[in-house]
Amino acid sequence: MAKAKGKEKKSREKESDFQERVVQIRRVTKVVKGGKKLSFRAIVVVGNEKGQVGVGVGKASDVIGAVKKGVADGKKHLIEVPLTKANSIPHPSTASGGGAKVMMRPAAPGTGVIAGGAVRTVLELAGVKNILAKQLGSGNPLNNARAAVSALSGLRTLSDVAQERDIPVEKLYGV
Template sequence: MANRRKSNRSKEKETDWQERVVQIRRVTKVVKGGKKLSFRAIVVVGNERGQVGVGVGKASDVIGAVRKGVADGKKHIVEVPLTKANSIPHPTYGVGTGAKVMMRPAAPGTGVIAGGAVRTVLELAGVRNILAKQLGSDNPLSNARAAVSALSALRTLADVAEERGVSIEKLYS
């Protein structure tokens, strides 16, 4: 009986992850007999409570590519510190290949002001109020990775105080 309860809990943990496909692209590889066709899927995985990851999967069919993308995304999960207003603690900047993403915290009620893959990453991370801008490349994979890079660079006051070995009150003075 205990084993059943345990398996039900693990199923619950599995189901609170959400997946969104950002892009599916048909790619080809030139081989001896001609061209080999496959699909590349860019998938964002998140639990809307401060954890998000971007994954890429390639397979000969779309379903297989998405499945591999989800598995890859779960391997590359980052923790995002959220404020009480479901925003980020401070402005941040992320780079992913040729893409750059700038993010700023926003007041409650602002919503997610971002476009494309960055919007998907922020929504699945659980961010509800933010201003974000994509700079440079418009490649969805590069922008998604830049967004994850920016989110992984975030630190709370408690983290900074612990890192410096001082109290939070000392940081304000």
């Protein structure tokens, strides 16, 4: 019985490794035959600050239920982010989601996370410490968060590119 409790504790610790931050909670209504039905939509960013991050959306009749559903959705849509030794991204990247466009550039150590809104939350929970980012177009938090995740998922390291091309990493430098 003691072993079973130990396993449960480890699995809980593994799950609690992820942090979750609520980006937005919005009250939404649906017009039905008897009047208006009130519910809540929560946009949640989930990440472990070690290169894994995801954005989730949850809808429920109460705020707590919406946040729980958003966390579950975010964990389903996790992506891996390649980080450099300086906790930055390997190369500049842009992506769009809906009407939002996000531009990201790597930065030198000590720069910090220079980004705003939902993009900042996504980058912090991904574990990026030095980056320059800009939101262009729409200010919608959901579209900006999805655009940020899309930009991060498109990143590739030198070793990834060398492996795809079946050449050694040294050859990429042109030596």
